[in-house]
Amino acid sequence: MVDTSDRLELLSKVPLFAGLTPAALELVAGVANEETHPTGTVIFEHGDVGDKLYIILTGRVRISRNVPGMGEEALAVLNPGAVFGEMALLDDTPRSADARVHERCRILTISREAFEDLLFLHKDLAYEVLWSMVRILSSRLRETTDKLTFLSVSSKF
Numbered sequence: 001m002v003d004t005s006d007r008l009e010l011l012s013k014v015p016l017f018a019g020l021t022p023a024a025l026e027l028v029a030g031v032a033n034e035e036t037h038p039t040g041t042v043i044f045e046h047g048d049v050g051d052k053l054y055i056i057l058t059g060r061v062r063i064s065r066n067v068p069g070m071g072e073e074a075l076a077v078l079n080p081g082a083v084f085g086e087m088a089l090l091d092d093t094p095r096s097a098d099a100r101v102h103e104r105c106r107i108l109t110i111s112r113e114a115f116e117d118l119l120f121l122h123k124d125l126a127y128e129v130l131w132s133m134v135r136i137l138s139s140r141l142r143e144t145t146d147k148l149t150f151l152s153v154s155s156k157f
Contacts, residue, residue, distance in 0.1 A: 004029060007108070014055055016083045016132045024125045031114035036106050043099040043107075050088025050095050052111045056080050059105025064098050077102055086133060089115050
């Protein structure tokens with residue numbers, strides 16, 4: 001288990017929470033729960049109800065989709081400090097991919113309910129966190145666009 005000061009330090013290095021004040025980080029740490037998972041564990045599957053966000057403390061997580069006739073297609077392998085499952089905090093749609101433990105990991109989770117309550121009660125925190133989330137999602141969209149452009153140019157799409 002990570003003690004509170006270590007948890008605050010870890011959260012401060014996560015892009016989603018980078019730049020938050022120590023007091024704001026304490027609020028976030030207060031609603032986070034820690035989980036440990038062995039290699040191969042399915043954290044969630046495509047189509048599952050999205051009810052929490054995940055932050056990797058140690059280990060690695062593979063984000064993938066099962067492609068009919070081809071099997072699993074890895075979309076990303078995430079390292080410590082990475083955030084995944086954040087779209088579940090923004091909308092009520094099912095998970096868009098699978099998340100499996102690639103290498104034994106410890107993760108922090110924040111439930112949608114706790115996240116919404118926290119942001120409702122602390123408007124300044126809401127502003128900062130939501131803008132960070134917008135930047136992360138925008139960056140991921142740019143990466144996807146670059147990949148699609150590469151595939152269409154190389155005639156693999």
